[in-house]
Amino acid sequence: MAPSTASAATHTAQVVASRRCGPDAFVMELEVDRDLPDCRPGVFAMLSPADGSGPVLPRPFSLYDLLTPTRLSFLIQELGTGTRALGKMSAGAEIEMTFPLGNGFTLPAAERPVVLLAGGVGSAPFLHYARQRVAAGAGDRTCYFMGGRTKDRLYDHQAFLDCDITTQLSTDDGSYGFHGNVIASLDSQRLAGKIPADALYCACGPAGLLHGFADYSREHKLDAQISLETYMGCGFGVCNACPVPTQPDGPLGAWPWARTCQDGPVFPLTSIVF
Ligand SMILES: Cc1cc2nc3c(=O)[nH]c(=O)nc-3n(C[C@H](O)[C@H](O)[C@H](O)COP(=O)(O)OP(=O)(O)OC[C@H]3O[C@@H](n4cnc5c(N)ncnc54)[C@H](O)[C@@H]3O)c2cc1C
Incomplete structure (x- = not known):
């Protein structure tokens, strides 16, 4: 690709x-x-x-x-x-x-389970992800957690329900699906033993959601990638408006900054200070 x-x-x-x-x-x-x-x-x-x-x-x-x-x-x-x-x-x-x-999310081999997690318009990268998994015959190993503040902010959710993946909807106010945020929805499925231990997790959404998910991932030692929505000016690495601090011992190495536009917007959680 x-x-x-x-x-x-x-x-x-x-x-x-x-x-x-x-x-x-x-x-x-x-x-x-x-x-x-x-x-x-x-x-x-x-x-x-x-x-x-x-x-x-x-x-x-x-x-x-x-x-x-x-x-x-x-x-x-x-x-x-x-x-x-x-x-x-x-x-x-x-x-x-x-x-x-930008770089995009990792698409692992079809055998590996994938968990996608989004809040609000953080769902944007995941319709294409879901379609690629289904095309690879991995729809039954793809679980998507989509959250919104209210039912009408589960933007275009029917498009995901129409994909051959497992979709769990949640709303903060309980107006549709699981009552609670998308991390609580994920946690309930993990506790019920419905998520395989070797899953790759991919998340996108508002900063508060991503911080909550980063804490959750570290606590449960999940293999996780997040897509950042840092402000940016050019989109291709020239203006340096979108720096993110890197972990010195992580996969991006010792240089203390990465550019969200070019080194991201998707980062393994182990690669950045977040
Ligand atoms: C890699 C990447 C992918 C994105 N994908 C999508 C997407 O698929 N769909 C989508 O709706 N949005 C996406 N965004 C966010 C989108 O780019 C911003 O919402 C947009 O730039 C806002 O522009 P504006 O001129 O309407 O708002 P502005 O007039 O620039 O700002 C309006 C208000 O929104 C706030 N704001 C603006 N941009 C951001 C931001 N990035 N994060 C938090 N607050 C912000 C400002 O502080 C201000 O309060 C993405 C951002 C990035 C970096």
């Missing part, structure tokens, strides 16, 4: 569809005029409206789904100027897109 940044290119992509999937989020499908590389889940794109209606700097978004060799989608939560500008783009509008960027 292609390493991402090395094969990155800038495209003028056309919006083919944009649909709401919650009070503050949407799924946007884009079409480009050349084949995209087949890339790992967890890679991202820098996106901005081509008509200049967004901020000067493009914004980073994880690949949500690779629908055809020339069509891909993104799951986007509206937060500020950049995401609101993208939310206004409808079919026919053009988006500047640099893709694929």
Whole structure:
């Protein structure tokens, strides 16, 4: 599978569809005029409206789904100027897109169980992950924990339920699925003996969730990778706006900083100080 940044290119992509999937989020499908590389889940794109209606700097978004060799989608939560500008783009509008960027999650051999864990739009990298596991015949060894504050913030969850993997939904307010956060949901399944001991764990979501998951992983000695959503300016290693401290004895070595855009956004927990 292609390493991402090395094969990155800038495209003028056309919006083919944009649909709401919650009070503050949407799924946007884009079409480009050349084949995209087949890339790992967890890679991202820098996106901005081509008509200049967004901020000067493009914004980073994880690949949500690779629908055809020339069509891909993104799951986007509206937060500020950049995401609101993208939310206004409808079919026919053009988006500047640099893709694929970053390293992505590890996809282990099909025999190895994988646990995916997401909060809110942290689910974005995991639809492509789920599809790759199903294509590899590993859907029955893939368990996905998806959490939201409320039912309507389980963004586009039907897409995951339609995949041939095990999906556990949870809401903080108990309005749907397990009542509690996604780590409590995972813990209940682990305690019930439903998660094999040799599973690889992959997580993405807001910083609070990732910190909670990092503590949980260390306590239970899980083999875990997390995808960080650190602010970034360029997306390809030039502006140095997205440093993350590394563990001197971890796999990234002695240099005290890694760049989230180029060395990440996915990091083994053992590689960073988090
Ligand atoms: C590698 C990567 C992948 C990402 N993938 C997705 C994705 O698939 N879907 C998605 O919806 N979002 C994703 N994000 C986050 C997304 O890039 C930000 O939400 C977006 O840049 C906000 O831009 P804005 O102009 O709308 O907000 P701004 O106007 O820049 O900020 C609005 C508010 O949001 C806060 N904010 C902005 N960016 C972040 C951030 N990264 N973390 C925490 N708070 C922030 C600001 O502090 C401010 O309060 C990703 C981020 C990274 C680094």
